[in-house]
Amino acid sequence: MNNNVTTSYLGRLFCRLKEDICYLYSVFNKLNNKINILEEQGGNTYKTVYKKPINLNDLVLKISNVRSTIRRNTTLNLKIQKNLAYSPGQELIFVHDLTHSFTSLVKSYNSKTGDIQLIVQTVTGTGTYSFWNINLTGEQGPTGEQGPTGEIGPTGEIGPTGEIGPTGNTGPTGNTGPTGEQGPTGEQGSTGEIGPTGEIGPTGEQGPTGEIGPTGEIGPTGNTGPTGNTGPTGNTGPTGEQGPTGEIGPTGEIGPTGNTGPTGEQGPTGEIGPTGEQGPTGPSGGGG
Numbered sequence: 001m002n003n004n005v006t007t008s009y010l011g012r013l014f015c016r017l018k019e020d021i022c023y024l025y026s027v028f029n030k031l032n033n034k035i036n037i038l039e040e041q042g043g044n045t046y047k048t049v050y051k052k053p054i055n056l057n058d059l060v061l062k063i064s065n066v067r068s069t070i071r072r073n074t075t076l077n078l079k080i081q082k083n084l085a086y087s088p089g090q091e092l093i094f095v096h097d098l099t100h101s102f103t104s105l106v107k108s109y110n111s112k113t114g115d116i117q118l119i120v121q122t123v124t125g126t127g128t129y130s131f132w133n134i135n136l137t138g139e140q141g142p143t144g145e146q147g148p149t150g151e152i153g154p155t156g157e158i159g160p161t162g163e164i165g166p167t168g169n170t171g172p173t174g175n176t177g178p179t180g181e182q183g184p185t186g187e188q189g190s191t192g193e194i195g196p197t198g199e200i201g202p203t204g205e206q207g208p209t210g211e212i213g214p215t216g217e218i219g220p221t222g223n224t225g226p227t228g229n230t231g232p233t234g235n236t237g238p239t240g241e242q243g244p245t246g247e248i249g250p251t252g253e254i255g256p257t258g259n260t261g262p263t264g265e266q267g268p269t270g271e272i273g274p275t276g277e278q279g280p281t282g283p284s285g286g287g288g
Contacts (some may be wrong), residue, residue: 045085047135050078050094055128059102059120073121076104082114090119094132100125103137142265 059074086092086109095101104118 043163045083047133048081048084049136050080050132051126051130052078053130054094054132056100056123056126057128059123060126070152075107076118078116078118080116083111084109084114085246086111086116089122093136093137094134096129096132098124100127103258106167 010180027269053077059076086106088108091103092106093101093103102123103121105121107117107119109116
């Protein structure tokens with residue numbers, strides 16, 4: 001019984017393997033057919049060549065008679081290789097050499113006839129050429145990691161000083177700073193010249209009268225007048241009370257001094273009399 005089970009299992013396994021082998025064979029045939037097609041197309045469904053003349057001068061604008069690489073939406077109709085994988089919107093590049101090329105967008109492509117309609121984007125170089133390599137422009141890859149910072153190069157020479165720019169607006173006035181310490185007293189300057197005398201001012205008002213000074217000394221008694229005749233003696237009356245002493249009257253003013261008389265003239269000096277004769281010499285005294 002065990003032998004029958006084993007035989008049955010192996011039979012089913014063999015049939016399953018046979019089916020898998022048949023499937024793999026079918027897939028292999030399909031892949032082989034595609035490989036053959038790619039080999040006929042040069043191994044790439046996007047890369048091909050164009051061997052007819054294209055004039056780059058007709059694809060650019062003319063500005064001041066100088067050719068420019070400014071993009072111009074020029075439509076270009078060509079017949080290229082059949083069975084390529086181009087589709088509308090893809091960007092193709094036509095390259096003759098490093099200095100002569102142009103890029104364009106696919107507007108339409110018929111893989112059965114090879115007819116393609118392009119919209120020119122950019123043009124590099126001028127002239128007419130009859131051999132062009134055609135391929136898709138590569139998409140931009142991801143940004144690579146930042147490399148290490150290079151060494152700092154030597155400092156360049158200082159350039160010339162630029163022109164002075166216009167003066168800026170005056171900024172707001174800053175706060176007043178603290179008062180600085182008082183500096184030392186400077187030397188005294190020389191005395192200036194005396195200015196002119198000012199005009200005499202008006203006379204001031206008269207001051208009040210001063211106090212009366214003290215009474216002057218009593219003047220000398222005047223001369224006694226002559227004695228009058230003696231009258232008859234009257235009866236002696238009773239002695240009255242002694243009255244009070246009267247006040248001393250004011251002293252009379254001193255009369256003016258008389259003028260001094262003139263000095264008489266000096267008489268003339270008398271003449272000098274003649275000198276008398278010399279007398280005789282007296283006798284000499286005796287010896288001691």
